Amino acid sequence: MKRIYIALISLSSLFFVNCSDDYLDKNPISDVSEDSFFLTASDLELYTNGFYLLLPNSSSRGEIFTADSYSGEIVHNTLSDLMTDSRIVPSSGGGWNWNNLRDINYFLENYEKCDDESAKNRYGGVARFFRAYFYFNMVMNFGDVPWYDKTMEADDQDLYKARDSRQFVVDKILEDLDWAIAHMNDQSYAYEVSKYTALALKSRIGLFEGTFEKYHGIPGYEKYLQASISASEELMESSPYTLYSTGNPSSDYADLFRAEASETSEVILAREYTEPLTNGHRANYYTLTGSQGRPGMPKSVVNSYLNADGSRFTDQANYNTLSFADETADRDPRLSQTIRTSGYTRIGQSVELPPDLSFTITGYHLTKFVTAANSDGINQNTNDLPVFRFAEVLLNYAEAKAELGTATQEDMDKSIGLLRNRVDMPNVSVVDANANPDAYQEMFYPNVGGSNMGLILEIRRERRVELYMEGHRWNDIRRWKAGQSLTLPLRGIYLPGAGEYDLDGNGAIDLVVYEGELPTGQISGAKYFQLGTDIQLSADNLIDPLPDFNDRTFNENRDYLLPIPIQELQLNTNLVQNPNW
Incomplete structure (x- = not known):
């Protein structure tokens, strides 16, 4: 039975902001801490439970599986302000919020009042983990930020100090994590x-x-790659984690994400959802109704999946003009476990379902995280969502090695090779990848070069495929300085004009694209869409989901960081705005 953990988090969050319990009313947190709190393991646990609210949650873009829509990795009928170059400098807010940090620092200033050494080590580690997690997000969003490791009062002059360098802050982050790991x-x-x-x-x-x-172009990067390698190696060699596998390459990957309770062989930390005491998430509703923006995988992602024999799909001259059934046949099995392809059925059902363009704007209909039909309502999913899983660690290890120029075939065998093996795919060859870099992948990452260019491109392909819909893509793009990839065309499935289409190749018409008036005598089970209104096609007959947004721009000298809000610059004149905002 699943533990009611989210409920505890919700209760502990009240402890921080609006404590209605008589005991807490009589003893506000600023008072109870010194004399009557932080004395037992239960006190430490109760306080730190509130920190879990920092993790991705079940609201809007906070959901793990919707986060990739921000960078167009999931296409909707609207685009994010990043994709449309419509971000502005906010007057306040905008992510420049330090309340959570104050709560963490307050705990770290008081938790050693507890006499339980084991509890202090555990919950001191939890607090330092969340301070690192908080600051990591601030550095990713703003670059240089002021480092605070104590609670700040309104008259504290350090409250108005200048920003510390990102390297200084990241070094402090790693110190916190090293403390947690050691204790x-x-x-x-x-x-x-x-x-x-x-x-x-x-x-x-x-x-x-x-x-x-x-x-x-910032010198001194090598030590951080080495830190990633050392942490990854410790997890790979001395932890209880491995890749989840039952020996079934056609379903193991999908089963990992639709499991009601996390597969703890691989999932290191999960967000738990439990009914009826708390709302679930909305993966089913998100992908099976027309009111959620009709999310779809873009063709650029589909093209990145290898063929089942390990060859590159985009090496075929006609890869952009294959029917849906043909382009999705004999591919990396993770494709058919992420979108609807031929033979797809819902859990517990036997009826084969083709992609439904009523629910997907690209024609590539998402299925990752989707469970049985009894969870199709709003916020009815109770399958856990992974926050950290072992597969990411393997990818981190492989990439850090390749970027340092030290990657060997043995390194690939124990990282990428394990991921490929789970789905019965051939491993990447270091020699072959570097001898023949993939021109299609180069289109997304033109600044990759050197003797390891081909291997780095293959690792990035693997990361895009393995971690799809898990919220990593925008952070990957900005660390790789690959922002121009956001301006490339967004496309869907190939449809050579008006006509009748058997999308999944089972002999039945699933889709009718018509011109003019809606045809009479409609085909049972087929969905009808008007060309030029419901569906628009590009010059090469690919679905053009957002024709009004084909001329997108990305400012390389500005858009990797967020702007500091105007109000904050006025309150603290030592802050300097990020470049070109």
């Missing part, structure tokens, strides 16, 4: 931070900062 025990938890969660975050941060500095 927390070897116990693993599905829904709580552990030593292994701290290692996973260190692996992620080291890779982000190392590659960000490398591709943005």
Whole structure:
């Protein structure tokens, strides 16, 4: 049975902001801490439960599986302000919020009043993990930020100090994580931070900062890549985690994400959803109604999946003019476990379902995280969502090695090779990849070069495929300085004009694209769309989901960072706005 963890988080959040309990009313947190709180393991647990609200949640873009819409990795009938170059400098807010940090620092100033050494080590590690997590997001969004490791009062002059360098802040982040790793025990938890969660975050941060500095021309990046490698190696060699697999390459990947309770062999930390005590998430509703923007995978992602034999799909001259059934046949099995392809059925049902263009604007109908029909209502999904999983660690390891120029075939065998093996795909060859870099992948990452160019492109392909819909894409793009990839055309399936289409190749017409008036005597089971109104096609007969947004721009000298709000610059004159905002 799943533990009611989100409910505890919700209760603890009241502890911070609006405590109605008589005990807390009589003893505000600023008072109880010194004399009557932080004395027991239960006190420390109760306080730190509130920190979990920092993790991705079930609202709007906060949902893990919708986050990729921000960068166009999931296409909707509207685009984000990033994709449309419509971001502005806000007057306030805009992510420049320090309340959570104050709560964390307050805990770290008081938790050692507890006499329980084991509890202090565990929850001190939890707090430092979340301070690192908080600051990592601030650095990703704003670059240089002021580092605060104490609670700040209104008259504290440090409150108005200038920003510290991103390297200084990241070094402090890694110090916090190293403390957590050294002091927390070897116990693993599905829904709580552990030593292994701290290692996973260190692996992620080291890779982000190392590659960000490398591709943005900041010297000293190597130590961060090495930090990622060392954290990844410890998880790979001395942790209880491996890749989830039952030996069924046609379903294991999909099953990982639709499991009611996290597959803890691979998932290091998950967001838990439990009914009826708390709302679930909306993966089913998101992909199976027309009111959620009709999300779809873009063709550029589909094109990135290899053929089942390991050859490159885009090496075929006609890869852009294949029917849907033909282009999705004999591909990396993760494709058919992420979108509807021929033979797709819902869990617990036997009726084969083709892509439904009523619910997907590109024709590539998402199925990742989708469960049985009894969860199709709003916020009815109760399958866990992974925040950290072992697969990402393997990808981090492989990429950090390749970016440092030290990657060997053995490194690929124990990282990318394991991911490919789960779905019965051939491993990447270091020699072959570097001898023949993929021109299609180069289109997205033109600044990659050197002797390891081909291998780096293959690792980025693997990352895009393996982590699709898990919220990593925008952070990857900005650390790789690949913002121009956001301006490339957004396209869907190939439809050579008006006509009748058997999308899944089972002999029945699924889709009718018509011109003029709606045809009479309609085909049972087929969906009808008017060409030029319901569906628009590009010059090469690919669905053009957003023809009004084909001329998009990205400002390389501005758009990788967010602007500091106007009000903050006025309150603290030592702050300097990010470039070109």
